Amino acid sequence: MRPFSYQRATDPDMAVQALSAAAAANNPLTRATSQPLAGGTTLIDLMKLDVMRPAAIVDINPLAQGWSAIEPGGEHLRLGALAKMSDVATHDDIQRNYPVIANSLKLAASAQLRNMATLGGNVMQRTRCNYFRDVSYENCNKRNPGSGCAAMDGVNRMHAVLGTSDQCIATYPGDFAQALIALDATVEVTGRSGTRSMPFADLHKAPGNTPEIETTLQPGDLISAFVIPGRWPRSVYLKARDRQSYEFALSAAAVALDVQDGTIRDARVALGGVATVPWRAREAEAQLKGQKFDDGLAQRAADAAFAEAKGRQHNSFKIALGKRVVVRALQQAVMMEI
Amino acid sequence: MSDHSGSRPSGFDRRTFMAGAAGSALVPLAARAAAEEARAPVAQDPALPVDVTLRVNGKDKRLSLDARTTVLDALREHLKLTGSKKGCDHGQCGACTVLIGDRRVVSCLTLALAAEGQEITTIEGLATNDRLHPMQQAFVDNDAFQCGYCTPGQIMSAIACVKEGHAGTDADIREYMSGNICRCAAYPNIVAAVKQAAPDIMKG
Numbered sequence: 001m002r003p004f005s006y007q008r009a010t011d012p013d014m015a016v017q018a019l020s021a022a023a024a025a026n027n028p029l030t031r032a033t034s035q036p037l038a039g040g041t042t043l044i045d046l047m048k049l050d051v052m053r054p055a056a057i058v059d060i061n062p063l064a065q066g067w068s069a070i071e072p073g074g075e076h077l078r079l080g081a082l083a084k085m086s087d088v089a090t091h092d093d094i095q096r097n098y099p100v101i102a103n104s105l106k107l108a109a110s111a112q113l114r115n116m117a118t119l120g121g122n123v124m125q126r127t128r129c130n131y132f133r134d135v136s137y138e139n140c141n142k143r144n145p146g147s148g149c150a151a152m153d154g155v156n157r158m159h160a161v162l163g164t165s166d167q168c169i170a171t172y173p174g175d176f177a178q179a180l181i182a183l184d185a186t187v188e189v190t191g192r193s194g195t196r197s198m199p200f201a202d203l204h205k206a207p208g209n210t211p212e213i214e215t216t217l218q219p220g221d222l223i224s225a226f227v228i229p230g231r232w233p234r235s236v237y238l239k240a241r242d243r244q245s246y247e248f249a250l251s252a253a254a255v256a257l258d259v260q261d262g263t264i265r266d267a268r269v270a271l272g273g274v275a276t277v278p279w280r281a282r283e284a285e286a287q288l289k290g291q292k293f294d295d296g297l298a299q300r301a302a303d304a305a306f307a308e309a310k311g312r313q314h315n316s317f318k319i320a321l322g323k324r325v326v327v328r329a330l331q332q333a334v335m336m337e338i
Numbered sequence: 339m340s341d342h343s344g345s346r347p348s349g350f351d352r353r354t355f356m357a358g359a360a361g362s363a364l365v366p367l368a369a370r371a372a373a374e375e376a377r378a379p380v381a382q383d384p385a386l387p388v389d390v391t392l393r394v395n396g397k398d399k400r401l402s403l404d405a406r407t408t409v410l411d412a413l414r415e416h417l418k419l420t421g422s423k424k425g426c427d428h429g430q431c432g433a434c435t436v437l438i439g440d441r442r443v444v445s446c447l448t449l450a451l452a453a454e455g456q457e458i459t460t461i462e463g464l465a466t467n468d469r470l471h472p473m474q475q476a477f478v479d480n481d482a483f484q485c486g487y488c489t490p491g492q493i494m495s496a497i498a499c500v501k502e503g504h505a506g507t508d509a510d511i512r513e514y515m516s517g518n519i520c521r522c523a524a525y526p527n528i529v530a531a532v533k534q535a536a537p538d539i540m541k542g
Contacts, residue, residue, distance in 0.1 A: 003405070003406065004405060005381040006388065007381040007382070037449070040447050044429075044448075049428075059449075110516055111499065111504075111515075111516075116447065245512070245513050
């Protein structure tokens with residue numbers, strides 16, 4: 001690992017200031033010379049691999065006192081960005097009223113990593129693309145902009161089939177983000193000009209021609225909270241993977257339904273493991289809204305979700321698998337007794 | 339259990355020999371440690387070590403560390419607590435699992451500087467005098483290992499698994515112990531050990 005200077009931020013202003021100091025270098029956030037440290041499960045890993053090379057680390061864990069509350073209210077749920085994955089996953093209110101959130105967190109990583117990783121860091125985690133993580137490959141547009149993409153014609157079984165570009169097909173690896181995007185969450189960001197809110201759907205950027213830019217955040221921006229409107233007791237996170245536990249998704253679906261008298265009043269569908277960014281499947285939702293549920297409807301929704309999917313040599317199976325995951329998640333959500 | 343009890347007749351074993359043989363390589367680092375100005379609140383010079391006090395198994399340990407040092411390397415290389423093992427060094431295998439506070443974490447992805455002021459418990463901190471912790475005893479009783487390399491991490495993780503309330507069923511134990519890989523595949527016996535120790539641990 002390359003040497004870095006370590007700094008502990010005891011209040012948000014100090015953190016923002018320390019992280020903004022290097023902003024003049026005009027690097028995107030992923031390559032900023034100053035990086036925040038929360039759980040460290042992505043950052044320290046990628047620093048050991050020499051993928052991330054910050055000259056300065058700003059430890060923001062002392063901010064946890066103000067930024068880690070779990071606040072279920074009548075109107076909305078507010079989750080502090082420094083709350084630990086494990087604490088949110090096992091919280092009674094979250095399990096009861098937002099099972100899609102609880103299970104997206106519970107089915108991610110291992111017990112140890114969930115004890116370390118924070119919600120804010122979780123949504124910012126970097127792709128598991130092997131060509132991104134292995135610096136002996138020169139050609140990675142995410143790591144070395146303009147160098148090409150080794151995954152295009154490489155071993156791309158784990159790669160994305162939605163939201164790809166001819167520059168990058170790296171999969172967004174997280175689970176929690178799918179729950180957030182499905183539930184129309186907003187993200188609260190604390191930065192140089194104070195605190196602002198934006199739709200969570202506006203946080204991540206599809207790779208396009210600039211895969212090195214992964215989010216709309218600037219150096220000095222810190223996620224301070226997530227806010228989820230409403231309650232979604234009829235919701236499911238279903239994750240298909242190579243192992244039963246402790247593995248990234250081959251395909252996952254976050255589904256939330258509002259069913260009244262057998263009619264689907266509102267439907268939310270988001271996909272994980274198959275796209276370059278947290279992926280909202282609005283085409284699937286449009287199929288479901290106002291309809292009576294049956295297996296044919298679930299299949300039509302799943303087909304719509306993957307209508308634009310593009311497989312490559314090794315990952316086309318994700319299209320068939322992904323549709324089945326959507327169908328089963330919808331079936332499970334409809335069957336829930338709430 | 340202790341690797342540094344000095345009770346071996348020769349007073350000389352593989353580990354102390356290895357440490358001695360590597361000693362000359364450590365001299366330049368030790369020389370750097372003389373610098374006084376390396377203290378934390380503002381960004382420190384990355385070339386200089388930082389003073390840090392880690393609380394390990396109930397005792398404060400004053401150390402002067404390169405900022406890059408993980409808790410795992412601080413334990414193994416600086417405190418000679420070699421029970422916690424380095425497997426993958428990337429948070430994937432669980433061999434380095436320790437408790438920080440009452441939470442199990444992977445010490446290989448935890449910076450020592452970020453763990454300052456917190457209670458760190460390692461496998462060396464479990465036994466009381468000559469009496470093994472119930473989970474250690476359960477691993478012995480159930481033959482819950484072959485090569486033993488993953489065992490300290492398995493035991494630390496298993497204690498937390500029980501205290502979290504995730505040891506109620508075999509399926510729960512398997513799910514919540516999935517962060518600890520056993521290359522010898524002693525899993526059935528590990529599950530049996532966790533089940534054996536759980537009631538004792540829950541009694542306190």
